[in-house]
Amino acid sequence: MSSKKVVVVGVGALGSHVVQFMRNLDVHITVIDYDRVERKNVQSQFHAKGTVGKSKVAGLKQSMNFLFGTKVVTVPHMLTRENVDVLLKGSDLVIDCLDNAEARTIIQNYCRESSGYNSIPCLHGALDGAGSFGRVVWSPQFTIDQEPAVGTATCEDGRFLPFITITAAYLSRSAQIFLEENRTVGYTVHPSGASSL
Secondary structure, X not given: OOOEEEEEEOOOHHHHHHHHHOOOOOEEEEEEOOOXXXXXXXXXXXXXXXXXXXXXXXXXXXXXXXXXXXXXEEEOOOOOOOOHHHHHOOOOEXXXXXXXXXXXXXXXXXXXXXXXXXXXXXXXXXXXXXXXXXXXXXXXXXXXXXXXXXXXXXXXXXXXXXXXXXXXXXXXXXXXXXXXXOOOOOEEEEOOEEEEO
């Protein structure tokens, strides 16, 4: 059986760690993100100091190849209504790691409506900016939150790195279970532990 195509949209705090945790799966990984690596990102994201200033997808590709010999396909563009079909068509699994309600909605709608009755499986990962909870939810059960209020704490100071990676590990595990066993398992993650949905 040929490798499945997994597309990870957003390779910041959650997405960058998800990609590294999926390196041993028999999948073709495509990463989509238009942003660049900033110095503050290195504290909580799987981006190296040497990639500061590069596009996040280019930096992640470099790190994955150098550290693990894992090849990823990169798309250094913003996902929009105009390009969503080109970027997601033919995916076996889409993993949404964005923090943008508008882009999440585009992904969710496309995956639900694609190919008529054969929708694309979509797994959403979300983090509370204050590090109090994380979510790993399959599209049928996922409700998109409104944008965070201005001044809401972010995950970029490194304080919540252990919690970020724990949530990313559950997200990766959920993807693995789906890809290997065709089962959908979701999680709610708290600093004190996790529970299945």
